[in-house]
Amino acid sequence: MSQLHFYEFYLQFKHLRKVFQHRFTLTPSTNFLASLYGEGADLKPQDTAQGLTSTSSECVPTSSALQCDPIIQKYGEKKRGLTSYTLTLEEQKKNDYPIKGSPACKGYIDTECHQQRTDSSPLFGLDCEMCLTAKGNEVTRVSLVDAQGQCLLNELVKPETTVVNYRTRFSGITKKMLLPVKTRLSDIQTRLKKMLPHDAVLVGHSLNADLQALEMIHPSVIDTSLLFARNKGRRFKLKFLAKAVLGKEIQCEEKLGHDPAEDARAALELAQFFIEQGPAKVAELNLEMLLTTEKLAEVSQNKAALQPEGCRIQKQLNEPPRLSKPCFLDCLQGTGQKPLLLGRQELNSSGLCQSNPSISNKQVLQRALEDVPLSTFSIIQFGLGPEYIASHHLAGLCEKVRSKLTDMLTIYAGPFEKSFCLKSVEKEFGKCGPIHSFTVVTETYKPYVCIQYEVLEAAQLAVESLNEAEVAGSCIKVQRPVTAAMLDCDVLIKELELDVENEGVIYVAGLKKSLTETDLQEKFSQLKDLETLFLPKDHQSGKHRNCCFLRFRTPQSAADALELINGGAVRGGKLSSRHALAAGHLWRWIWLVNHSNGTQGGNIFHKKMEQLSDSEQDLRKKVKKLDHHIKKLYRSLQNNTLCVVLFPGVNSLYGSQSSGLGLMAIKDDRGRSAC
Incomplete structure (x- = not known):
């Protein structure tokens, strides 16, 4: 299963989203499981730390490396x-x-x-x-x-x-x-x-x-x-x-x-x-290098202790002295802990071997329920059949997710009079947030505008605040594209809003381009329990996108701030705000949607409403059942067990999605997770 499946079947992963409250991005990898284990690749001593010059008995930082030391950067060199x-x-x-x-x-x-x-x-x-x-x-x-x-x-x-x-x-x-x-x-x-x-x-x-x-x-x-x-x-x-x-x-x-x-x-x-x-003398100790050397030495000793004496001597005679990069499973076994590896494919420390189609997710779950409580560390792999992870299927799935996200970012507004002022309409809708594209639809009796936003919150704000409002002299209707995939859009928006990652986070639009981050910090510092201000910026120009996000310590403080901010102004710019919808990992996906070379999302007039195929309905059922498996396994775990669920990324024709997504929770008997 990939990160694509998480976004496509977001509503089906009901338990997973509720319990695994902390999300993080995975490093891109060509061999997902091998990178998870940490393949044991050789590492030459001179590669272990950049900016170090070797002496006969120790590694002393060069002057340039010393300046980069975090201790020197924090305190300077003087006593x-x-x-x-x-x-x-x-x-x-x-x-x-x-x-x-x-x-x-x-x-x-x-x-x-x-x-x-x-x-x-x-x-x-x-x-x-x-x-x-x-x-x-x-x-x-x-x-x-x-x-x-x-x-x-x-x-x-x-x-x-x-x-x-x-x-x-x-x-x-x-x-x-x-x-x-x-x-x-x-x-x-x-x-x-x-x-x-x-x-x-x-x-x-x-x-x-x-x-x-x-x-x-x-x-x-x-x-x-x-x-x-x-x-x-x-x-x-x-x-x-x-x-x-x-x-x-x-x-x-x-x-x-x-x-x-x-x-x-x-x-x-x-x-x-x-x-x-003084800091200079402490920095010269090169603690990072000492720690790296100590860890490598420990791993080397543990690996050597597990080998027969004859093998160790022969290896020493045949190979030049090299430091070995620690393999995750080697480190674990070196401490006397044997990890449990269960899955629909044969798992070992070098990655995946031949799959075993006779093993089902249900059988994996049954084994896990019996064996996980006896193991200190376990890797359990659930999966879909080969027909659901074929490249052509993933390409189709990627386009579906991409199309749905594009439709959620897109709104249609109108009708306007034929002589309407385009600039004033763009300005009004721009108050809701950064616009990716703005086009006029002329196939209709009266003109409409099609607007694709950069962020979900902006599109939702436009639907909520400008529908049936008077814009450019016309009372207009604001709606998203009407497609089969968008019929549950309101449900999805509500679920995203309730996602724990968005708790206490609000979106603020209508910021003047002349405002700086310091101006905003000064303006919003009076808000109770404000923790963080995030100001998204354009990668090329470096300018902000006339919107920001505010995180508060409690959801109530965020709700109070919404009342204070809505309708307020900063240096003449009228502010509007709502609860946040897109967590960090989804932000990156939306950026890919807006900047990849694939076709645009669905059209309100031309997109055909198609029923789900039998295979798609079957896949939806499988995902729902898999979510139930995770729920059952999670409930069987001992209290205070750290649990991580990983969805690897996928490369596609529509942009690289190779980074992947991780979800984390710590088992808690009170029915919620602690992170």
Whole structure:
């Protein structure tokens, strides 16, 4: 099944859309399953990191590579005092730190450490271990260390509610340990308030989670997971940083869980190292390269351990030393976990082998229901028969999806008087959003206009706001093309609007071309709970398309904003808005529809209404049944199981659709998914 099938049978995938709430784009690939597994291709040592020059014992970044290091880009090369590395209020908000006055932090205890910080303010390392309870994550152990590494507090805490999962492997906490404990969270909060000086700076690794669990607010923090900056929002683990920077082994496998005092001390020493040595020295450690080398070495050791001794010696004699790019399944098996692979085709780590037509989706489901609960990691492949994935069928399916999207983007408006002003009509409809094409239909007794928009929201806004309105001196009707595929358009629009990806997102049109993103940020900053402003721009000119999208924290805030925005104005431009319809992955498809070389979508007068063929009706039933299979399998999974559904892309005559689509959810017994 491909991404095409998801869009064509969007309404049939009722359960999939409801539960798998997070969507993402897949990287294009010629061999979909092989890329999913991560084929084990050889990788020469000099290819592992660009911009590195090799010495006899280590890889040192060149000056140009050093300038590109995210640590240098964030802090510069000069040494600074500790106050330069404390998180700003904006950074704390962005990284989910408890903030004074925030509705989410109602009832939290303030440490009342509000004295002005200086570069000589005292540092304290803090770390907590949590267990999962009926309430959520609750603190069960707290450690605080001072700048000399002395442990000031190392205490077990009795959670308020029943423990659901002790997470002993990570927390080190057992039921037996907590039985005699009398200390409560309120006791720890009181002690911490007394122990911390008024200008104290707290240090921790992802310290926001510790402060959230402690239900405490502290104004000045250094977060080592953010201090040792990486690209693309990634973070180094504390265990790796302790080894790479400090030369210390923490969180050892032989120990039962993490020691919060050890972790707090490691985070504190990392911050001290960064402050004392400066960003340039830290960047020279080349942590990214060290991490890559460590991972490759681990994979190499695991693969070698699985081979007989004679094979390993012979291989070493016959082959030059090379680093091996880790294969996904090799990595998994190297940790002692054997993945479960089930499908209508024989699956292995090199991709697909000969298909087995005798195996049905129902048989795959039955096997999965029995075997998945016993496996740590499973890949289950459902599919359609070969007649539905043949190239000619996919080309036809692609044209159907493309045609339907074009029809949804297209509206017809009229009738107008023969001498109507074309410019004023285009201007009026342009207020609804960016127009892709605008043509006059003259075959009718009175002229009509055919408008194809760039975005779904614009077409829908035109239908809702301009139908039966007076435009250019005529009372007009606005409608979409009448085709068989468009008869359920209203249902589809409603489903798109209710899609979780569009929750709290509104579309705003009517923006003047002279407005900048800064102007809009200033205008909309007063709206309650506004999280993000997205201003689509033309790829060639770089100018915005007189519309934007606003994401709010809650659907109610979005609804309130709609009332405030509709009919309002920004620098003379009258605004109109509605709820969003197209998530990011659908945006890309619409762009392809508007910019591919295929034929235009259906015509309201000439398109013939055809009944679904038997094979198409059969396919629709198969997809509906497949959605039911996914529902059944999902419900059988253990709570907190990460589930990912992948639809590979397809190349077609009408534009490359090769990227594909992914959907993700985490199983939750409450009937909804958490992402």
